[in-house]
Amino acid sequence: xxxxxxxxxxxxxxxxxxxxxxxxxxxxxxxxxxxxxxxxxxxxxxxxxxxxxxxxxxxxxxxxxxxxxxxxxxxxxxxxxxxxxxxxxxxxxxxxxxxxxxxxxxxxxxxxxxxxxxxxxxxxxxxxxxxxxxxxxxxxxxxx
Amino acid sequence: xxxxxxxxxxxxxxxxxxxxxxxxxxxxxxxxxxxxxxxxxxxxxxxxxxxxxxxxxxxxxxxxxxxxxxxxxxxxxxxxxxxxxxxxxxxxxxxxxxxxxxxxxxxxxxxxxxxxxxxxxxxxxxxxxxxxxxxxxxxxxxxxxxxxxxxxxxxxxxxxxxxxxxxxxxxxxxxxxxxxxxxxxxxxxxxxxxxxxxxxxxxxxxxxxxxxxxxxxxxxxxxxxxxxxxxxxxxxxxxxxxxxxxxxxxxxxxxxxxxxxxxxxxxxxxxxxxxxxxxxxxxxxxxxxxxxxxxxxxxxxxxxxxxxxxxxxxxxxxxxxxxxxxxxxxxxxxxxxxxxxxxxxxxxxxxxxxxxxxxxxxxxxxxxxxxxxxxxxxxxxxxxxxxxxxxxxxxxxxxxxxxxxxxxxxxxxxxxxx
Numbered sequence: 001x002x003x004x005x006x007x008x009x010x011x012x013x014x015x016x017x018x019x020x021x022x023x024x025x026x027x028x029x030x031x032x033x034x035x036x037x038x039x040x041x042x043x044x045x046x047x048x049x050x051x052x053x054x055x056x057x058x059x060x061x062x063x064x065x066x067x068x069x070x071x072x073x074x075x076x077x078x079x080x081x082x083x084x085x086x087x088x089x090x091x092x093x094x095x096x097x098x099x100x101x102x103x104x105x106x107x108x109x110x111x112x113x114x115x116x117x118x119x120x121x122x123x124x125x126x127x128x129x130x131x132x133x134x135x136x137x138x139x140x141x142x143x144x
Numbered sequence: 145x146x147x148x149x150x151x152x153x154x155x156x157x158x159x160x161x162x163x164x165x166x167x168x169x170x171x172x173x174x175x176x177x178x179x180x181x182x183x184x185x186x187x188x189x190x191x192x193x194x195x196x197x198x199x200x201x202x203x204x205x206x207x208x209x210x211x212x213x214x215x216x217x218x219x220x221x222x223x224x225x226x227x228x229x230x231x232x233x234x235x236x237x238x239x240x241x242x243x244x245x246x247x248x249x250x251x252x253x254x255x256x257x258x259x260x261x262x263x264x265x266x267x268x269x270x271x272x273x274x275x276x277x278x279x280x281x282x283x284x285x286x287x288x289x290x291x292x293x294x295x296x297x298x299x300x301x302x303x304x305x306x307x308x309x310x311x312x313x314x315x316x317x318x319x320x321x322x323x324x325x326x327x328x329x330x331x332x333x334x335x336x337x338x339x340x341x342x343x344x345x346x347x348x349x350x351x352x353x354x355x356x357x358x359x360x361x362x363x364x365x366x367x368x369x370x371x372x373x374x375x376x377x378x379x380x381x382x383x384x385x386x387x388x389x390x391x392x393x394x395x396x397x398x399x400x401x402x403x404x405x406x407x408x409x410x411x412x413x414x415x416x417x418x419x420x421x422x423x424x425x426x427x428x429x430x431x432x433x434x435x436x437x438x439x440x441x442x443x444x445x446x447x448x449x450x451x452x453x454x455x456x457x458x459x460x461x462x463x464x465x466x467x468x469x470x471x472x473x474x475x476x477x478x479x480x481x482x483x484x485x486x487x488x489x490x491x492x493x494x495x496x497x498x499x500x501x502x503x504x505x506x507x508x509x510x511x512x513x514x515x516x517x518x519x520x521x522x523x524x525x526x527x528x529x530x531x532x533x534x535x536x537x538x539x540x541x542x543x544x545x546x547x548x549x550x551x552x553x554x555x556x557x558x559x560x561x562x
Contacts, residue, residue, distance in 0.1 A: 020176065020509050021560075028560060052501045052517045052532065073531070074499035075561055 003099040031078030037069040059131040096132035167192040178511030186537035198441040228443035237367040245426040249390035250358040251281040253377035258285040260402040268294030270322045277330045282356040306333040306482035321351040328360035332519040333482025334490030363488040385445035389438030399425035406431040464538045492533035503557045510553040
């Protein structure tokens with residue numbers, strides 16, 4: 001599925017909820033069902049800096065497709081990580097680089113978008129893009 | 145604007161909370177369609193209309209540069225500015241206005257002392273003694289000073305209840321200790337430190353004492369002569385005044401000896417390219433055009449507080465804190481972090497295994513502003529073995545009903561996360 005289709009699906013899901021509580025309950029559910037990162041990848045290096053909660057992001061690359069896994073000690077952050085991974089995992093580096101995550105404001109999670117130290121949202125996005133950039137460079141250098 | 149402010153000042157201070165709340169325009173705000181419940185006063189306080197009016201009023205009627213002009217406007221501004229300084233000096237019972245330096249705030253005040261008194265007096269082998277509950281602003285300037293001077297930073301530990309371990313404090317004080325730097329009230333735990341006793345003990349071993357008063361000025365009577373501290377630092381925005389202005393109290397004999405902080409206009413006596421001589425304290429430490437509007441508004445905030453009466457304010461805030469402590473303790477799974485016998489305004493807590501960030505997000509959606517995280521006290525959190533807390537910090541304009549709403553929000557968070 002292309003990234004735009006995935007983000008549209010997410011927007012549609014959240015459109016079912018008017019109430020902030022329902023939205024957050026759904027996000028919490030998503031957090032609980034986040035495909036987990038392997039314990040051995042929960043290292044200092046994989047910690048996303050500048051967040052109030054601890055967030056680990058790990059990326060694998062098979063030469064074509066980037067695969068992300070993540071975890072956090074805060075459940076809401078896990079929920080957001082779930083959304084980001086649904087969107088950006090199993091995609092090509094260039095597609096990741098070309099897309100944005102506008103859907104976050106569309107589903108009314110803007111309070112998690114502010115570039116304060118409080119949340120890993122923007123930091124996660126930045127890290128995802130940086131991985132994509134690095135893997136793209138690898139592709140271009142003919143390594144895999 | 146009217147004189148409705150005087151109506152409820154004349155009686156027993158805080159009898160009419162609704163009238164007092166009406167003085168603070170922001171308290172009428174809604175967040176997420178719900179009334180704002182502002183429990184983040186330790187981060188910054190809200191402002192009464194009179195303080196806001198003082199800021200705009202200054203620019204409308206009195207704005208001119210100070211200390212320099214012969215023209216009337218300049219004289220008025222200077223006179224008002226110096227009157228504000230006098231108010232502040234009286235408020236903390238300094239001996240004279242020469243002991244009251246205006247700064248940008250508490251952090252700048254501490255940096256000023258570190259950069260001037262600190263650089264001048266500290267040598268390799270000297271020690272600076274702080275406590276484990278200090279805010280980063282009362283840690284990092286000393287770390288920087290230690291790097292430059294070769295002095296060592298020593299940290300006094302706490303008891304499990306968040307109070308200072310005074311036996312350890314006595315043991316750590318020694319003839320190498322040149323400075324003790326301690327907060328008056330902890331912003332994370334609410335602990336009130338025994339600053340008078342700390343000062344007495346420090347002076348006995350020949351050390352100077354700086355007290356970080358950021359959290360204290362709004363909540364209890366500050367008397368620098370009674371404390372006998374050498375420096376006392378504070379910020380206006382923590383006591384219902386504007387951001388961008390604060391003060392440093394310093395004993396006159398120390399301020400006279402200290403080299404200047406920043407160089408420039410105002411802090412000089414005479415300037416040639418060969419040599420420049422400096423002004424006397426406090427002006428020696430106030431380079432450049434000051435935040436005149438801020439100083440005036442700070443003075444107005446102090447007037448407002450004094451009309452209510454600090455004792456009345458403290459009484460009300462203690463009632464709120466006691467009630468909150470009782471209510472929170474009755475919720476299963478809630479753990480209060482910081483249970484010192486003497487506390488003010490602040491209640492830090494955790495809810496079972498729920499991450500503070502998660503809980504704070506839910507509480508936020510009830511319209512309640514609390515703070516989550518390390519509260520700029522990372523070393524303290526590390527020493528307690530936690531990543532952070534949820535912190536509610538009260539001011540006299542908060543209500544018991546607001547605390548009940550916090551309890552509701554906490555129970556909702558429990559429902560959603562457990």
